[in-house]
Amino acid sequence: MPGDNAKKALIDSMNGLLADYFTLYLKTKNYHWHVAGPQFRDLHLMFDEQAAELFALTDIIAERVRKNGGDTLTGIGAIAGKASIKDDDRSKLDAMEMVRNLRDDNVALVKTIRAVKEAATEAGDNATEGMADDWTDQAEQRAWFLTQTLA
Numbered sequence: 764m765p766g767d768n769a770k771k772a773l774i775d776s777m778n779g780l781l782a783d784y785f786t787l788y789l790k791t792k793n794y795h796w797h798v799a800g801p802q803f804r805d806l807h808l809m810f811d812e813q814a815a816e817l818f819a820l821t822d823i824i825a826e827r828v829r830k831n832g833g834d835t836l837t838g839i840g841a842i843a844g845k846a847s848i849k850d851d852d853r854s855k856l857d858a859m860e861m862v863r864n865l866r867d868d869n870v871a872l873v874k875t876i877r878a879v880k881e882a883a884t885e886a887g888d889n890a891t892e893g894m895a896d897d898w899t900d901q902a903e904q905r906a907w908f909l910t911q912t913l914a
C-alpha cells in the first residue's frame with residue numbers, strides 16, 4: 764500500500780501544477796488582451812482558445828486533490844506561492860515574444876505534468892495517472908501550434 768508520504772508528495776505536486784495552470788491561464792489572457800501587429804486576429808483568437816483549455820482543467824485538478832484527501836489552492840496568494848511558471852506583467856511586448864514565452868511555458872508544463880504522473884503512480888492514484896496523459900497531449904498541442912507560428 765502506498766504510504767502517507769507518497770500521498771502528501773502527490774498532493775503537493777498537484778497543487779504546484781494547479782498553480783501553473785492558473786498562472787499560464789492569466790498570462791495567456793494577458794497576451795490575448797494586449798497582442799498587436801499584423802497577426803493580431805490569429806494570435807488573439809489562438810491565445811483565447813488556449814486560455815480556455817487551461818482554465819477548463821483547473822477545476823478538474825483541484826478536485827483530484829480533494830479526492831486524494833488534500834486541501835487545494837484558496838486564492839491568488841496561494842497560486843503565487845506555488846507556481847513555477849513566471850508571470851509576465853508587460854502589456855507591450857513583441858507578438859512573437861509572446862508566442863515564444865507561451866511555447867516555453869507549455870513545454871515546461873509537460874515536464875511538471877510528467878512529475879505529477881510519477882507522483883500519482885507512487886501514490887497509487889490511477890485516475891490522475893491516466894488523466895495526466897490527456898493533459899500532456901493538450902500541452903503538447905499548444906506547444907506545437909505556438910512553435911509552428913514562430914516558424
Ligand SMILES: [Fe+2]
Nearest residue numbers: 795796807811
Ligand atoms: Fe476575449
